[in-house]
Amino acid sequence: MTTNILVVGGGSGGTMTANNLTMKLYPEIVGGKAKITMLSDSPWHYYKPGSLYVAFSRFFENELRRKQRNLLRPEIDFRVDAVDNFEFASSRVQGRSGKWYDYDYLVVSTGCLPAPERIDGLQEGGDHFYDYQSPLRLADKLQTIEKGRILITVSFPKTPNVPHQCGIAPPETTLMVDNLLRHRGVRDKVEIVYTYPTVAQTVRGGLFLQETTSKVMPSIFDSMGIKYERNFTLDRVDPEAKVAYSEEGTDHNFDILMATPPIRAVDAVVSSGISAAMDDEGWLPTDPETLKVKGLTNVYVLGDTVDLRISKAGGAVHQQTPVVVDNIASEIRIGRPTAAYDGRVTAIAQMGLENGMPLWYDYEHEVQPTPPNKLGSLMRASFNRGGYWAVVRGLI
Ligand SMILES: Cc1cc2nc3c(=O)[nH]c(=O)nc-3n(C[C@H](O)[C@H](O)[C@H](O)COP(=O)(O)OP(=O)(O)OC[C@H]3O[C@@H](n4cnc5c(N)ncnc54)[C@H](O)[C@@H]3O)c2cc1C
Structure with missing residues (x-):
């Protein structure tokens, strides 16, 4: 049989x-x-x-x-x-x-699947990178913005303790946006505002879904002039007025809204x-x-x-x-x-366009952040271009 x-x-x-x-x-x-x-x-x-x-x-x-x-x-x-x-x-x-x-x-x-339609106005007013077409549109905006405000939002599933896709992606891409705008010479004219919801798995009022990393993020953002705000749980977006509203009663205007959308x-x-x-x-x-x-x-x-x-x-x-x-x-x-x-x-996070940081954690232990470096970026680039295909073939 x-x-x-x-x-x-x-x-x-x-x-x-x-x-x-x-x-x-x-x-x-x-x-x-x-x-x-x-x-x-x-x-x-x-x-x-x-x-x-x-x-x-x-x-x-x-x-x-x-x-x-x-x-x-x-x-x-x-x-x-x-x-x-x-x-x-x-x-x-x-x-x-x-x-x-x-x-x-x-x-x-x-x-x-990304489900931006689950937040009123997000599909029309926001951008994300969780499929192929959406980041193409975002790329156009990031390549052409000359001045204004980029708002970053993160939405968690409603099911308690279930994370959004790829926990490190919001800080990764925030740093990448900063680097890109510096390369383009417009960083001083574009404000970057990173927001994080009140409830992020076990963390409350933090900037990341694990406590240790959440605590080191302000020093990284401060050193790069990136603004950040806790307790901003995205509730709805007005795509015409370009304003994002939180469940906590606050709001932010934006020129680009780069969102980690709900998923299902x-x-x-x-x-x-x-x-x-x-x-x-x-x-x-x-x-x-x-x-x-x-x-x-x-x-x-x-x-x-x-x-x-x-x-x-x-x-x-x-x-x-x-x-x-x-x-x-x-x-x-x-x-x-x-x-x-x-x-x-286990993974290598892309911390900005030129740096990488190894991640390692499990049910009992949180990630212990280490200084991102060029070797990390090299490893991530190798994984992106070849390592991944060897891993899925079962060779690594
Ligand atoms: C923008 C982005 C950045 C990310 N960055 C990282 C990162 O830096 N590091 C990291 O470790 N992870 C990252 N991830 C997460 C990682 O890609 C996923 O966790 C991983 O792909 C999940 O594997 P999976 O097999 O569960 O799903 P997938 O790889 O999504 O595979 C699902 C498969 O199921 C197929 N399928 C769907 N519905 C059906 C159906 N009804 N019948 C048959 N087939 C179906 C799909 O076509 C697809 O082939 C990122 C994800 C995204 C979107």
């Missing part, structure tokens, strides 16, 4: 998992005892962090995407068929083609009926150690779709993948999962 493993989502988590699982279960796969199928809604794989650089005119579309088929081991049966319907009770999913796919083990890695899971996950997340956000209830969907014995989830308090970041996916791979392999081989996720996230 063949064990069918179905991976849904051809992004970071799905691709790393499918490739690493193929290597781990190679004897079973060539012997016909296990089979891995991947379903994705696109023939393309996007390196999503590359969108940050689109906003600064450093990356274009062909540099940040590859054909998904070319990233996968040949043993994997890859199909472009978006999943519309998860039927967990009967261990099957339905693709948009109408076809049903049965599974013995399912891995859900469908990521999340994809439609098929939201409508799967097993998420307890608030506001139809759709995060799947996830066992923090096994990475199984709570209440389901044969479904794993990783990446941006989880409801964990850990960063929705590729640096989390990279550490979650071996746990999912080891658990599925050990369930098949010895009948029980063996690996536990400790919440580890």
Whole structure:
């Protein structure tokens, strides 16, 4: 009998998992005892962090995407068929083609979507870099602004303790904006105002979602002349008047509003009926150690779709993948999962256009910020241009 493993989502988590699982279960796969199928809604794989650089005119579309088929081991049966319907009770999913796919083990890695429409006026009045088209528009504005005010806002999911996508992105891009305007010679005529909401996971009234980093940020911003304001939870935007209003009753005018928008899971996950997340956000209830969907014995989830308090970041996916791979392999081989996720996230933050900073944290320990430097930037550049594609192929 063949064990069918179905991976849904051809992004970071799905691709790393499918490739690493193929290597781990190679004897079973060539012997016909296990089979891995991947379903994705696109023939393309996007390196999503590359969108940050689109906003600064450093990356274009062909540099940040590859054909998904070319990233996968040949043993994997890859199909472009978006999943519309998860039927967990009967261990099957339905693709948009109408076809049903049965599974013995399912891995859900469908990521999340930016949802600026969830804040009144943000879609029309704001800009963001969480897909490909939006940062192209932002790039035009950042390249042409001569004077005025750039406002940065950050919106968290309504579900308590779930972070926005890529926790470090707002400070990263604020520093990148500062650097870009200095290169353009207009920094003294453009005010940059970084705001942060009152509630950011466990931090209250801070500037970042972890206490230690939140405390060092004022000194970094002060040294660069970047203004900052705590307790600004974006409530609505008036796109005509170019004013952003907070839930706390304050407001800011802007020439450019660079927002970290609300996010949500994809439609098929939201409508799967097993998420307890608030506001139809759709995060799947996830066992923090096994990475199984709570209440389901044969479904794993990783990446941006989880409801964990850990960063929705590729640096989390990279550490979650071996746990999912080891658990599925050990369930098949010895009948029980063996690996536990400790919440580890590792990444290199882009701190301005020319500096990088390694990040390392887990469920028990916060990031300990270190001075950003040129070596960090070199490592980040290598990851952007080549390292990522080796990681998703399962080579690193
Ligand atoms: C602008 C930006 C900057 C970032 N910067 C960083 C960074 O500096 N460092 C870092 O570590 N992380 C960063 N991240 C986060 C990182 O990209 C994500 O955490 C990571 O991609 C999540 O992996 P995933 O597999 O959960 O989702 P994704 O990589 O988004 O993959 C989801 C996949 O599912 C597919 N899919 C969606 N719906 C369906 C469906 N119904 N059926 C089938 N397939 C479907 C999609 O096409 C996609 O292929 C950034 C993200 C963004 C957007």
